[in-house]
Amino acid sequence: MFKNYLKIAFRQLLRNKTFSVINILGLAIGMSAFMLLALWVHNELSYDRYHSKKERIYELWNKSIWSGKLECWNVTPVVAAPTLRQHFPEIEAVTHVDWPNERFLSVGDKKLSARGNMVDPEFLSMFDFPLISGNINTVFKDPHSILLTPELAEKIFGHEDPVGKVIRIDNEYGVTVTGLINTPPNNTRFQFEYLMPWSLHEELNGQDNNWGNNSTHTYVLLKEHASIDNLQVKVKDLRRNYARDSDPYDMFLYPMERWRLYSSFKDGVESGGKIELVTLFGIVAGFILLIACINFMNLSTARSEKRAKEVGIRKTVGAMRSSLVKQFLGETTLLAFISFVLAIIIVQISMPAYNELCMKRLFVPYSSPVFWVLCIAFILLTGLLAGFYPAFYLSSFNPVGVLKGTFRKVGALVTPRKVLVVLQFVFAIVLITSTIIVRQQIRYVSERQVGYNKDRLVYHFLSKDLDKNYHALRQEIIAADLATSVTKTSSPLTEGWSDSWGFVWEGKDPNDKTDFDRFCADEHIVKTAGLQLLSGRDFDLQQFPTDSDAIIINESAAKAMGFKDPVGKIVKDGDVPLHVIGVIRDFILNSPYHPTKPIIIEGARGWFNVVNIRLNPQVSNLAPLEAIFKKYNPEFPCNLYYVDEQYARKFDDMNRMATLATLFASLTIFISCLGLFGLSAYMAENRIKEIGVRRVLGASVMNITSMLSVGFLRLVFIAFIVAAPLAWWLTGSWLKDFPYHIALRWWFFALAGILATLIALFTVSFQALKAARSNPVKSLRTE
């Protein structure tokens, strides 16, 4: 019997080529979109889930009130790790992990930068990053040691054994390769090319016992059977008990399984996090697949008259309804299988571009048996989802009616088919609206006044050599007419690296915990950055040597301090008195999506990491500038960054989201239209006699085309009525996450509705026009 079903199914596919292509293509696109999204979702859900001790691993977090809000953050004092290790018997191991640092590695003439961390030896036993060579107990015994991933080792040493070889780091100190460590998989937060021991960090920076200096991450492994609840009670008072002079923040241990998806806190409790995006992607994936399945349901039921005769005959010769249901479900499963094969090809082809878009290293796990089991389940599920309605619908036909040819369904006001088309277009319109709104939000934020002139402004990070030779470097750049102005700053103009609520000024409320961004610049910052001075002046150490203790504040800072005439006022940073010499207009230092914060720019007494260069308008080539950097910094490559490019990177995430929204909206509308195309073809075919009669009676092609199209457009209109408030609610909730956002305007929704209508009209009218232009004599003869 199965063979018979298969035979019929294949012959049906070949006989109805248009139907088959529409169904297979629609389903394949839907499946491939589902698979790509599912790979992303799986990757997110699997983050750091592979560590064998994951149930016992925690990260140390702080909790405290900042600017009136209860905030949580995971940057902790260096001294917390040894304190936990020494005083908490429930803890098996503790490790520091510093910020992932790009360091410059050199061996002879071989020079390259690589990203890695400094960690305690316990790191290697806490997490599952197995060593390929080297002894786990001794690889970090010497502070001047390094573990390399095989890829980095090959880049530096080729095929030579790297163990025992010395690498020079940042042209400052040497380390010996003590082993090779497996490259971290793409689903872990720890992404390193090398690891060095924390003891080296201490040797370079000294022991840091300052509880007020939050500068590293601290990870903890609990002993087996230790009670986390009891430990949490003790950890909460860690600062109060061991750092009496520090701010009395609460501390807590945050479990590994929550790190990736839930670590977004609001008012001290978990609130949303990446899980929201994962859920959203999961829903979108499910809907795209559902839309593709809806096409199948619609086209199959629309073709019911063609298959009614077969159902009648089969029933007459003894087929039970159940065997017909099985037959039709078998057909959809076969179709799902063919679509799946096509979908795998599409996924494979689009994977590199998709990975670039998601910034991930996703791959199809062909060698995993679980993957294939899931694929079979997926094919069966899709087959069932797409086939259950047509199967039950077609098998319900009464053989008497269909065999006598009297079977013809009268168009009901609400049919499942119409409901399904409406559902498809609701989803499509919601996605189109979301795309419009995401793009509008990006445009709105990117057009926001940044507060300085980011054009023709470049920067370079300061190395030891550059810092030492800064004045000579600056002189030479100016003398060569390459720049109009040069200044050092604590961080690039696009990033704030320091903030504090510890500033004190006359009349400050002792309970005021306003957080200020702290930025440092040596001189001519207003001129170099193109900041807008509202009152006072720029730093000028030549004329005013005391400017090293001066500050320039922005208007938000002046407002926060309650200064009407800020110039000349004294503001203390800790114990150091600083005098205000200028007020500038607010500028965006961090997120362009948030309101500008109060900023204090400290003068030359500050610390510096970046040199900023305002290029001379005539300079079109950076080579001469690079040559000067090379001269003063011979051991390192010259890496000049354009500020406008770095600023644009703040929109990368949002642009990625917009691209994804556009992609999925386009796919949804494409699949929906594919279905609409097929559906309109069958509708036109079913009404061929009516069209013939109307033509004979004098109806124009236009009359017929509009008659056939209007029914579909009515469905799109109903979809719009449902989709608009839904999209309003969804996008409104999304925009609330951005303090600086657009207002929702009626035309966003109208535009989405018009777009959907036009696309649907184009799709449907193609078939309608074809039917309307057919010769009425021929169409009447078909009856």
Next chain:
Amino acid sequence: MIKVNQLEKVYRTEEIETVALNNISFDIREGEFVAIMGPSGCGKSTLLNIIGLLDDMDGGSFMFNGVDVSKFNERKRAEMRKHNIGFVFQSFNLIDELTVYENVELPLIYTGVSSSERKRIVDEVLDKIQIAHRRNHYPQQLSGGQQQRVAVARAVVNKPKLILADEPTGNLDSRNGSEVMQLLTDLNEQGTTIVMVTHSEHDSRYTHRIINMLDGQIVTQNIRL
């Protein structure tokens, strides 16, 4: 074989109620060849569909082979149908996607006959109705007469006790029509009971008895000598 007593069938729409069969009673004995005749709309096809267990009845009783089938549900009716009844239609009703062989094989699939046994039976039937040379053709590649012969082959392949033919020659020219009638007569002579709805006086001459209907009622029953 068939005992129908006070059979009623009413078609209802929102506005009108049409009595298709009104208190019909008759018997058909095993081995009989019966024609049901009457003008269009008199209820003869409705009667045939009820006898064939394709349609429900609204009143009366219907005994098939001594079993009361009037209260059978769809599943039981399908079971009874596939083992006992073969159908021949005016418009042949072959499945376009299946070849001659596969169309004839279809009832055997639903009765669970093994593949090798099916092949033997189908080959035998195709030979018997002299269409074996067209076994791999699709219905559209055959003439009307040939299609109806395939339909007859499909109707008899399960060796049913009863064949119901609804105007079997209605779409055929006289030569092909006569061939099909001869085929049915041969089957009847081999013991198969046949009930045939027809408009054709010529075809009715092949039968033993003619039931004449008008407006849902039996008006006369003529036994042919």
